[in-house]
Amino acid sequence: MTSYRFWRAPLLALAAALLLVPQAAVAQDPVEPADSAPPVRVATPDRPSYDVVLRADDDGSRWTGRQTVSFRNASRTPLSSVDVRLWGNGTEGCGAPDSPSPVRVSGVAGGTPRPLDVDCTALRIDLPAPLPYGARASVSFDVAISVPDRIHRFGKDGAYRYLGNALPLLAVRDAQGRHLDPDVGFGESFHTLTGDFRVVLDHPSELVVPATGTTTRRAGAPGRAISTSVARGVRDFAWAAGPFGSKTVTSPGGIRLNAYWTATTPPEGVAKALREGAGSVDEFGKRFGRYPYGELDLVMSDHLDDFGSMEFPGLVLLWTEAEESGAVHEIAHQWFYGIVGNDQFAAPWLDESFAQYATLLYYREDTATCWEDQGQWPGDEAALTRSMAYYADGHRSEYGAVVYRRGSCALHDLERALGGPAMARMLRGYVRDHWLGVATTADFKRAAQAATAKDLGPFWTEHRIH
Numbered sequence: 368m369t370s371y372r373f374w375r376a377p378l379l380a381l382a383a384a385l386l387l388v389p390q391a392a393v394a395q396d397p398v399e400p401a402d403s404a405p406p407v408r409v410a411t412p413d414r415p416s417y418d419v420v421l422r423a424d425d426d427g428s429r430w431t432g433r434q435t436v437s438f439r440n441a442s443r444t445p446l447s448s449v450d451v452r453l454w455g456n457g458t459e460g461c462g463a464p465d466s467p468s469p470v471r472v473s474g475v476a477g478g479t480p481r482p483l484d485v486d487c488t489a490l491r492i493d494l495p496a497p498l499p500y501g502a503r504a505s506v507s508f509d510v511a512i513s514v515p516d517r518i519h520r521f522g523k524d525g526a527y528r529y530l531g532n533a534l535p536l537l538a539v540r541d542a543q544g545r546h547l548d549p550d551v552g553f554g555e556s557f558h559t560l561t562g563d564f565r566v567v568l569d570h571p572s573e574l575v576v577p578a579t580g581t582t583t584r585r586a587g588a589p590g591r592a593i594s595t596s597v598a599r600g601v602r603d604f605a606w607a608a609g610p611f612g613s614k615t616v617t618s619p620g621g622i623r624l625n626a627y628w629t630a631t632t633p634p635e636g637v638a639k640a641l642r643e644g645a646g647s648v649d650e651f652g653k654r655f656g657r658y659p660y661g662e663l664d665l666v667m668s669d670h671l672d673d674f675g676s677m678e679f680p681g682l683v684l685l686w687t688e689a690e691e692s693g694a695v696h697e698i699a700h701q702w703f704y705g706i707v708g709n710d711q712f713a714a715p716w717l718d719e720s721f722a723q724y725a726t727l728l729y730y731r732e733d734t735a736t737c738w739e740d741q742g743q744w745p746g747d748e749a750a751l752t753r754s755m756a757y758y759a760d761g762h763r764s765e766y767g768a769v770v771y772r773r774g775s776c777a778l779h780d781l782e783r784a785l786g787g788p789a790m791a792r793m794l795r796g797y798v799r800d801h802w803l804g805v806a807t808t809a810d811f812k813r814a815a816q817a818a819t820a821k822d823l824g825p826f827w828t829e830h831r832i833h
Contacts, residue, residue, distance in 0.1 A: 410541045410805060412438035412449055415562035417604065419534065421510065423570040427528040427608030430512040436537060437505035445497030449506065450538035450545055451490045454557065455521050457550025461487040469513050470533060477506035489538065489547050510535065520677040520684055524670050527609030527629055531679055534604050548712040551759035554766060555711040559602040561803045566604055568594045575613060577627045577664040578606035579681040600659065600803050601680035602708060607666050616641055620649035623662035628687070632667045636687035640665055640694040647695045647729050654791065655702045655798045665694060680705045699725035707798050708805040712755045717806060720751065720774020727775055737776040745769065750831035751777060752808050777830040784826055785819050793818035808832065
């Protein structure tokens with residue numbers, strides 16, 4: 368999800384301070400045969416419903432409470448266990464006795480927990496009995512979240528707290544096995560299915576708490592407030608807390624945009640982000656399908672320059688200066704990652720390249736020669752469809768240039784091959800067909816080929832889309 372500053376400016380070096388986490392093998396534990404063409408992909412557990420109640424300390428640095436998640440087994444094979452991802456531990460891992468992991472789970476009910484795995488980012492819970500096809504079950508556990516002392520999507524920014532990728536989520540299992548890929552320290556390794564969230568946050572009343580979904584606020588105990596957020600059909604839930612300034616506008620298309628900013632964020636940047644946010648959410652809605660969540664939170668700070676910006680469903684974190692904001696790129700991710708999901712570890716191009724393509728469309732950039740302008744590929748092994756494992760294994764310098772630049776240029780080249788109207792129809796149909804689902808590169812190639820009588824085989828070869 369991390370979307371560094373690649374929307375209009377030249378590629379900048381990724382923050383060197385982020386460290387790589389060694390790749391962990393994905394266990395091959397298929398739950399459905401994959402012998403048809405195209406294969407029928409069954410992802411399970413699906414239709415998750417998260418019910419969370421958390422209480423904050425005096426400044427929002429620590430949140431404790433209980434989380435329950437119910438789910439359905441979509442596989443014909445009985446489900447004997449579920450995996451919960453603790454992505455907030457991706458940087459610190461298992462911590463140390465005097466510095467424990469930022470996200471800790473205890474008091475598991477509804478199953479038996481195993482020891483933490485994948486550098487303390489994965490918790491397997493064995494169910495009391497195998498769950499049949501179509502049946503539902505639930506597990507619950509205590510959660511303790513300590514916000515790390517760093518400026519990050521899960522971190523601190525002075526008096527402000529960002530809690531992105533902090534809430535435990537169900538991992539996905541499909542014909543390829545259990546998706547327990549590591550957090551490699553840059554880009555995104557996430558793969559989740561859409562679900563429903565009800566999150567109740569008890570916090571000091573002086574804190575403003577933007578969050579995924581529609582939020583209502585009421586008085587709590589003396590000096591405290593209760594913010595309740597409800598979100599349906601989203602892949603994740605994020606929130607922030609702090610003395611934010613705020614403003615709400617409604618786009619011409621009727622989408623509510625809630626802006627939140629830190630005390631040092633330039634007002635010109637706030638205005639620019641709101642203006643471009645309102646314009647892009649409407650334009651992308653017309654182009655790809657109407658934004659489904661009703662409202663969108665823009666959380667802004669001028670201190671996110673090393674980190675960049677980050678998308679979550681219904682909420683984006685934006686590095687914002689007077690003349691620059693990543694609002695358009697991050698809002699494009701509401702469609703490509705949010706509405707049309709993908710395995711971000713296996714196929715990062717399916718969200719980043721598509722979001723960058725949409726961004727360049729919004730800005731009306733001249734892309735006529737952008738593919739040729741990239742020059743030579745960085746190496747014989749480079750390809751648009753490489754996974755995060757490839758970039759983590761000695762190819763990190765290629766990540767931005769290939770996934771953001773070459774990927775978006777390839778899509779603009781495809782638009783020229785198909786013709787503008789045909790490309791627009793194809794993309795709208797692709798989004799419709801995978802609405803709130805998960806798409807693969809093969810899905811996209813089939814959609815594109817169906818839009819033209821031309822053989823696109825040479826195009827895929829030239830652009831290294833395998």
